[in-house]
Amino acid sequence: MELLSILTPMFFTLVTAGTVIGIIFGAIPGMTATMAVAVCLPLTYSLGLENGLALLLGLYVGGISGGLVPAILLNIPGTPSSITTTLDGYPMTQNGEGERALKIGITSSLIGGLFSLAALYLFAPALADFAIKFSYIEKFLIIFFALTVMAALSSSLLVGIFSGFLGIFISLIGAYDISRGGNGELRLVPEFLEYYLESGFSLLPVLIGLFGLATILIEAEQGMKEGQSLSGVKIGGKPFKLSIFKGQFVNLFRSSAIGTFVGILPGVGGSAASILAYSQEKNFSKTPEKFGKGEPAGVIASESANNGLTGGALVPLLSLGIPGDSTTAILIGAFTLQGIQVGPLFIGNNPVTWDAMIIAMLVANIVMFLVMVFAIRHLAKVVTVPKNILFPIILMMCVVGAYTINYGVMFDVWTLLIFGLFGYLAHKIRLEIAPFIIGFILGPSAEIYFVKSLESFGTFSIFFTKSWIAGLLWVLIAISIAFSISVARKKNKTENE
Amino acid sequence: MTGLFKSIAAAAGFAAMVASPVLASAADLPSNIRLVIGSKSTGGDTYQNSAIVAEALAKKLDINVKVDAVGSSEAFKALQRDSRGTTIMIFHDQSYLGNLYGVRGYDDIFDNYVVGPTVAINPGNAYLVAKNSPMQSMEDVIAAAAAGQRVRVAIQAGGVSEIGFSALKNAVKVTHPGAEENIVPVNTGSQADKNQLMFDGQADVINGSVQANEQFTQLDADDQKAMRFIWLTAREETIEQANPEGMGDTTRDELLAFTTPNVSVTLDGSKDFTFDKEFFFLFNKDMDAEQIAAIDTALKEIYAAGDIQKTQKASFFIPNYKPQAEAATYLKAKRDEYRHVIDAISTK
Numbered sequence: 001m002e003l004l005s006i007l008t009p010m011f012f013t014l015v016t017a018g019t020v021i022g023i024i025f026g027a028i029p030g031m032t033a034t035m036a037v038a039v040c041l042p043l044t045y046s047l048g049l050e051n052g053l054a055l056l057l058g059l060y061v062g063g064i065s066g067g068l069v070p071a072i073l074l075n076i077p078g079t080p081s082s083i084t085t086t087l088d089g090y091p092m093t094q095n096g097e098g099e100r101a102l103k104i105g106i107t108s109s110l111i112g113g114l115f116s117l118a119a120l121y122l123f124a125p126a127l128a129d130f131a132i133k134f135s136y137i138e139k140f141l142i143i144f145f146a147l148t149v150m151a152a153l154s155s156s157l158l159v160g161i162f163s164g165f166l167g168i169f170i171s172l173i174g175a176y177d178i179s180r181g182g183n184g185e186l187r188l189v190p191e192f193l194e195y196y197l198e199s200g201f202s203l204l205p206v207l208i209g210l211f212g213l214a215t216i217l218i219e220a221e222q223g224m225k226e227g228q229s230l231s232g233v234k235i236g237g238k239p240f241k242l243s244i245f246k247g248q249f250v251n252l253f254r255s256s257a258i259g260t261f262v263g264i265l266p267g268v269g270g271s272a273a274s275i276l277a278y279s280q281e282k283n284f285s286k287t288p289e290k291f292g293k294g295e296p297a298g299v300i301a302s303e304s305a306n307n308g309l310t311g312g313a314l315v316p317l318l319s320l321g322i323p324g325d326s327t328t329a330i331l332i333g334a335f336t337l338q339g340i341q342v343g344p345l346f347i348g349n350n351p352v353t354w355d356a357m358i359i360a361m362l363v364a365n366i367v368m369f370l371v372m373v374f375a376i377r378h379l380a381k382v383v384t385v386p387k388n389i390l391f392p393i394i395l396m397m398c399v400v401g402a403y404t405i406n407y408g409v410m411f412d413v414w415t416l417l418i419f420g421l422f423g424y425l426a427h428k429i430r431l432e433i434a435p436f437i438i439g440f441i442l443g444p445s446a447e448i449y450f451v452k453s454l455e456s457f458g459t460f461s462i463f464f465t466k467s468w469i470a471g472l473l474w475v476l477i478a479i480s481i482a483f484s485i486s487v488a489r490k491k492n493k494t495e496n497e
Numbered sequence: 498m499t500g501l502f503k504s505i506a507a508a509a510g511f512a513a514m515v516a517s518p519v520l521a522s523a524a525d526l527p528s529n530i531r532l533v534i535g536s537k538s539t540g541g542d543t544y545q546n547s548a549i550v551a552e553a554l555a556k557k558l559d560i561n562v563k564v565d566a567v568g569s570s571e572a573f574k575a576l577q578r579d580s581r582g583t584t585i586m587i588f589h590d591q592s593y594l595g596n597l598y599g600v601r602g603y604d605d606i607f608d609n610y611v612v613g614p615t616v617a618i619n620p621g622n623a624y625l626v627a628k629n630s631p632m633q634s635m636e637d638v639i640a641a642a643a644a645g646q647r648v649r650v651a652i653q654a655g656g657v658s659e660i661g662f663s664a665l666k667n668a669v670k671v672t673h674p675g676a677e678e679n680i681v682p683v684n685t686g687s688q689a690d691k692n693q694l695m696f697d698g699q700a701d702v703i704n705g706s707v708q709a710n711e712q713f714t715q716l717d718a719d720d721q722k723a724m725r726f727i728w729l730t731a732r733e734e735t736i737e738q739a740n741p742e743g744m745g746d747t748t749r750d751e752l753l754a755f756t757t758p759n760v761s762v763t764l765d766g767s768k769d770f771t772f773d774k775e776f777f778f779l780f781n782k783d784m785d786a787e788q789i790a791a792i793d794t795a796l797k798e799i800y801a802a803g804d805i806q807k808t809q810k811a812s813f814f815i816p817n818y819k820p821q822a823e824a825a826t827y828l829k830a831k832r833d834e835y836r837h838v839i840d841a842i843s844t845k
Binding site: 038042129136175179181183322329332337342345409448452455 | 537538539540541542544545548563564566567568571574575600601654655685688689690692693694696697699708711712713715716721744811812813
């Protein structure tokens with residue numbers, strides 16, 4: 001009965017409003033679900049805990065989902081976890097299938113979100129107990145596993161590995177973060193840039209520089225006719241049918257499970273979820289050569305995994321008081337502002353709040369699906385806007401997004417420009433951007449987990465002997481590497497023939 | 498024409514008269530203030546306490562105060578850039594401890610900023626062991642180190658988390674000279690990382706807090722996650738000011754069992770070490786003194802009204818308003834006291 005008193009029209013209005021605002025944040029390059037939740041966090045003071053959570057959870061689900069729109073239509077990932085969505089989503093847009101790709105992405109997001117919500121509701125305490133079996137060593141091996149996919153995402157094995165290592169190298173610029181157990185000392189920073197690069201290059205300006213600005217520079221070099229739009233083909237293309245998911249059950253289930261699983265591991269990061277899911281789908285596919293050229297299975301894997309993260313990341317938050325990702329790290333503020341302890345006893349001590357959160361997540365997923373499905377027809381028209389109008393608008397959005405990401409730091413705009421130029425040059429000399437950005441995102445975590453493992457145990461052998469989980473991860477790593485080599489060999493053979 | 502000029506002059510005079518308090522007020526403080534904090538977390542005590550103070554301040558002064566959790570490095574930079582009073586900062590003892598420990602990015606706050614009024618204490622800084630650990634108390638920890646056992650303590654280096662570790666090491670040095678080498682730090686990051694090190698058996702003792710770890714102390718001993726408080730660094734008289742119900746399922750009286758004199762971590766053989774984590778304002782060095790005074794006066798009135806104390810206590814903070822001049826002197830003396838502890842053991 002107490003739960004019913006919370007489920008007021010205001011509660012549902014806030015979930016809906018949060019979801020819509022979240023989608024808008026997610027869809028603007030440089031603005032993220034984390035930012036949306038951070039901006040609205042103080043409102044929880046006046047709204048109260050359950051209503052406040054309704055708004056924030058709506059923002060969370062909407063923000064993660066909205067990232068697929070620019071990823072598919074503009075080749076700019078709205079959020080870091082949408083990177084792999086660009087790999088097949090944007091080629092689909094170029095083939096005139098933007099609307100279809102969006103519908104596939106949204107449906108996959110809904111399924112991933114609902115899967116993780118069910119896991120959260122049914123198994124949260126058990127999953128949290130499993131999550132704490134993952135020490136620095138197992139977390140390093142998961143990151144390493146994700147890094148092995150760099151080659152699989154590249155057209156050339158060696159260039160992909162080189163690009164990935166370059167991304168890792170650049171990610172290590174800055175201080176060895178003391179708040180993560182480092183010594184606070186600067187590495188790889190010229191003296192005149194120490195003030196700006198203390199925290200290294202910010203991820204989002206790098207991301208939108210590489211994907212957004214670089215694309216514009218490449219297009220600018222080719223020149224554009226007045227009135228020419230992004231997609232040469234008429235929108236609409238192949239119609240969306242639910243039958244596209246026929247034969248995709250395993251992909252949906254595996255990718256949603258990977259997203260949920262990565263979500264329950266604090267510190268691994270949401271991007272790893274979609275990267276792992278995408279690469280696994282490619283590894284298991286009978287037609288891996290179609291990936292990167294507009295394969296719907298790629299969009300399904302990426303989107304079901306990044307929405308699978310939403311419920312997963314709430315598992316350690318609500319069962320251990322430990323946020324699973326950057327957005328739930330902000331979300332925990334809603335509890336502390338209300339003086340509510342979040343820890344292993346939270347669910348048992350606060351059954352009404354727990355139920356209200358589950359309902360809010362469920363409603364947010366459904367609202368997200370409905371709003372986006374109805375908005376798609378209009379959203380997809382963005383590709384018909386002439387480039388000479390669209391690109392300046394994208395450029396402005398990139399600059400605004402870069403400037404706001406750290407609350408107004410001008411150096412982030414310079415970062416956008418630097419990496420825009422780098423992306424343009426990388427295109428010229430055929431460096432691979434996807435492995436580069438994966439290396440850049442995962443590099444700092446790989447470093448900290450690797451160094452901390454060695455500090456704790458003092459021997460490399462511990463990476464092999466720590467636990468059965470470590471053993472299993474080595475098997476997966478070996479399979480992933482073997483697959484990459486095998487695909488590269490086949491490709492070489494075909495090209496030679 | 499003369500009549501018209503008179504009317505205009507009268508209207509202008511009236512407008513000036515009406516507008517003058519608004520202008521005077523606006524000249525004192527901007528209508529939008531960004532309150533940066535030295536933590537990136539919105540789930541931690543710095544954000545929680547700053548949000549309480551910001552809300553009260555905004556209401557009192559009828560301005561907007563927005564708390565931004567940007568972390569110490571960005572917060573200090575933002576504060577240095579802005580002398581107009583539109584950016585102010587709240588942080589805690591980390592701001593000078595970071596400097597004492599030589600952490601990059603921590604300048605001497607007493608030289609580089611105006612140290613403002615104190616607002617609250619978080620009495621929850623704690624040290625914990627696994628519930629099934631053979632070491633059940635701080636006495637056991639010190640005895641184990643004295644007996645030659647290596648005791649691994651998970652901390653975040655260079656600040657509030659490390660000061661208790663330094664004190665423990667110092668206490669072992671005082672009571673069992675030479676054995677302090679057996680107290681070793683395991684430098685890590687967030688509370689989640691410290692907890693994980695304990696779950697993995699990679700740390701014997703972890704730094705934590707009453708707020709973040711209390712629920713873990715309620716678990717059964719056979720649960721891998723179960724922990725036990727062994728030491729709260731706060732002064733006894735600080736904890737005594739908390740609400741009787743304490744935090745979660747642990748009452749104030751139960752918490753007092755973990756403070757001095759019930760738990761002794763000696764400073765010099767006669768006096769116990771204590772540490773209260775205090776929150777205070779920091780202002781740009783060139784910020785208008787009248788603006789600082791306006792904030793100080795507003796806080797004085799807020800604390801005199803008494804409502805904020807209830808809010809702070811409900812969230813397990815101990816209200817601790819000290820006016821700006823008094824706070825600066827007090828915190829400088831506190832800094833000098835802890836400098837001695839750090840110098841004595843030189844953990845770096």
